[in-house]
Amino acid sequence: MSMVLGAQQSAGLGVEVRGFDVDAVTPAEIERLTQTVYRDKVVVLRDQGDITPAQFVRLGRMFGELVSYHEPMYHHPEFEEIFVSSNVPEDGKQIGVPKTGKFWHADYQFMPKPFAFTIFSPKVLPAKNRGTFFINMAQAYEALPDELKDAAAGTRCSHSVRKFFKIRPDDVYRPLGEVIREVEEHTPPVTFPTVMEHPVTGEKILFISEGFTVELHGSDDPDLLDKLFEATGQLDTEFTHPLIHQHGYESGDIVIWDNRTLIHRALHTTTPAATVSHRVTALDDHPLYARAL
Ligand code: 7UC
Ligand code: FE
Numbered sequence: 686m687s688m689v690l691g692a693q694q695s696a697g698l699g700v701e702v703r704g705f706d707v708d709a710v711t712p713a714e715i716e717r718l719t720q721t722v723y724r725d726k727v728v729v730l731r732d733q734g735d736i737t738p739a740q741f742v743r744l745g746r747m748f749g750e751l752v753s754y755h756e757p758m759y760h761h762p763e764f765e766e767i768f769v770s771s772n773v774p775e776d777g778k779q780i781g782v783p784k785t786g787k788f789w790h791a792d793y794q795f796m797p798k799p800f801a802f803t804i805f806s807p808k809v810l811p812a813k814n815r816g817t818f819f820i821n822m823a824q825a826y827e828a829l830p831d832e833l834k835d836a837a838a839g840t841r842c843s844h845s846v847r848k849f850f851k852i853r854p855d856d857v858y859r860p861l862g863e864v865i866r867e868v869e870e871h872t873p874p875v876t877f878p879t880v881m882e883h884p885v886t887g888e889k890i891l892f893i894s895e896g897f898t899v900e901l902h903g904s905d906d907p908d909l910l911d912k913l914f915e916a917t918g919q920l921d922t923e924f925t926h927p928l929i930h931q932h933g934y935e936s937g938d939i940v941i942w943d944n945r946t947l948i949h950r951a952l953h954t955t956t957p958a959a960t961v962s963h964r965v966t967a968l969d970d971h972p973l974y975a976r977a978l
Contacts (some may be wrong), residue, residue, distance in 0.1 A: 699727035733936035748801030771961040786951040788896035795846040801969035810960030816933040818950045823888035825917040840903040843874040881974030895919040
């Protein structure tokens with residue numbers, strides 16, 4: 686079967702792809718998928734349940750240069766390009782890191798070069814709460830009242846991993862101050878425009894997240910960042926804000942999303958159900974943004 690793209694899902698996020706075969710895909714098909722990710726933000730490749738870690742890495746490379754996560758404890762034991770989120774030990778050993786990403790963020794927003802694409806492969810899905818929340822931050826920008834758009838214009842934001850940096854096994858018994866100093870040294874905050882133009886679609890994106898964005902510079906209003914979090918739905922603890930999309934997974938899905946435009950958050954599970962996912966992350970040939978607004 687050859688690759689078939691469905692229509693944009695009526696629920697608002699995602700184009701479904703059937704018949705995708707990682708061993709037969711052509712460069713033209715990858716280009717089509719890439720453009721679909723830029724325009725429609727989420728692409729869901731169905732029925733990829735048999736994909737091996739080696740094939741998954743190969744798939745990722747077709748979208749761009751892969752970047753391995755900066756903290757090795759997240760790496761797949763054989764493929765450092767794969768970031769493993771897991772609460773299921775293998776042979777009594779923890780693989781990857783449990784409970785990742787349960788906060789609003791864009792991947793690597795705290796680094797100098799945030800990724801263009803996140804490619805996500807759920808491996809073990811819990812029976813309930815199998816999904817990810819998304820907010821489209823271009824849509825969120827457009828929905829802002831004019832006074833917040835004006836207030837955000839020309840400002841910049843700093844982003845840091847500090848609130849969600851996970852303590853590593855080797856950090857046990859280390860002074861917390863020393864660990865904090867190391868985090869600030871290895872991953873100092875980065876600063877980007879608060880509003881940026883998407884280099885491919887030209888959309889205006891509000892590039893902030895409650896998890897990683899720690900400071901807004903260039904405004905007289907000390908509450909502006911909180912107002913922007915509030916207006917974009919990031920402070921809604923019930924997840925009913927109209928900008929929040931809940932995306933569900935079927936087993937065998939591989940989901941590719943535009944990490945410039947979407948912020949996401951792992952769905953909060955109430956029970957400690959087994960959950961395993963793999964992801965790879967790729968850069969593209971475009972700068973993070975075409976211009977600051
Ligand atoms: O453990 C985690 O939640 C990982 C997070 C701090 N960073 C994911 C990323 O790609 O930025
Ligand atoms: Fe993430």
